[in-house]
Amino acid sequence: MSLDLSDGRVLHMASTPQEPSGAARITLLEEIPRRVFDSCPICGDPATDEEHVPPAAMGGGKMTLTCAGCNHRLGSHVEADLIDWYDNHITLPRFTAPDVQGARRTARIPLKWTPEGEFVLLLSGSIDPAIDEMLQGGEITLAGLLPDENRCRLALLKHAYLAACLRAGAPAGADGDLVRHDLIAARDATGRSEVPYSPLAMGLTVIRHVGATPLASAPLVRAVVHLSEEPIEGVLLVGRIFVSWSSTFNPGHRPDQDRHLQVSLQVGEPISGTVQSVDP
Numbered sequence: 001m002s003l004d005l006s007d008g009r010v011l012h013m014a015s016t017p018q019e020p021s022g023a024a025r026i027t028l029l030e031e032i033p034r035r036v037f038d039s040c041p042i043c044g045d046p047a048t049d050e051e052h053v054p055p056a057a058m059g060g061g062k063m064t065l066t067c068a069g070c071n072h073r074l075g076s077h078v079e080a081d082l083i084d085w086y087d088n089h090i091t092l093p094r095f096t097a098p099d100v101q102g103a104r105r106t107a108r109i110p111l112k113w114t115p116e117g118e119f120v121l122l123l124s125g126s127i128d129p130a131i132d133e134m135l136q137g138g139e140i141t142l143a144g145l146l147p148d149e150n151r152c153r154l155a156l157l158k159h160a161y162l163a164a165c166l167r168a169g170a171p172a173g174a175d176g177d178l179v180r181h182d183l184i185a186a187r188d189a190t191g192r193s194e195v196p197y198s199p200l201a202m203g204l205t206v207i208r209h210v211g212a213t214p215l216a217s218a219p220l221v222r223a224v225v226h227l228s229e230e231p232i233e234g235v236l237l238v239g240r241i242f243v244s245w246s247s248t249f250n251p252g253h254r255p256d257q258d259r260h261l262q263v264s265l266q267v268g269e270p271i272s273g274t275v276q277s278v279d280p
């Protein structure tokens, strides 16, 4: 993303993924087309609702039908974390400053850095005037939440599983049952915070492509990744996120993930600008 600043400078910024980075070789095999089943591929109830695979917010298309519960309830339990992770956003940001009483909230905030590694605080929409006051004070604390890894992985499991169903039908047998069990448990949780831990989802191989252009334009492409000797088969979502169709099951990884983020920011002089370009 680039901004034209009012003093004539151009501010470039990018999202830096927090995951360890490295190179993986990927072979794209074939586009996976839309396919509709009579019953929900996840739970077997009548398939009634258009399902975006992956979620529309990531650029997914209407690829199949699922039941209302697996579509909306499962989606609302796990997909917000996937989208925040995909977009590199902080959830529920909260600002405090020494000279202003109380905390103020804003909509979610993108994590963006300049090439020199300086954090760029990008606020959009209507902003509480108290936040302006805080920023003028020169010192501000930003707190918020990072995406929940287990829920993010469960959302990836849902969409990788649906992609596998579109290609070859809902898998019968024990392997398919394990996936369906964890997805239905996430759907039927009493709330987002009650979604059970899934060693199956945590054991998926997930690789993110951070280049300027996606590797494919189709939302779903069957692909093979070569990380070690054994090639790993799976699906490439929107040309950017590879998710394996196998899991190493990761019961030992149960994260004591600290999702809380808190940083103190020294704020410079405010400057206005207009958006020049936005990466796809």
Ligand SMILES: [Zn+2]
Residues within 6 Å of the ligand: 040, 041, 042, 043, 044, 045, 066, 067, 068, 069, 070, 071
């Ligand atoms: Zn269902």
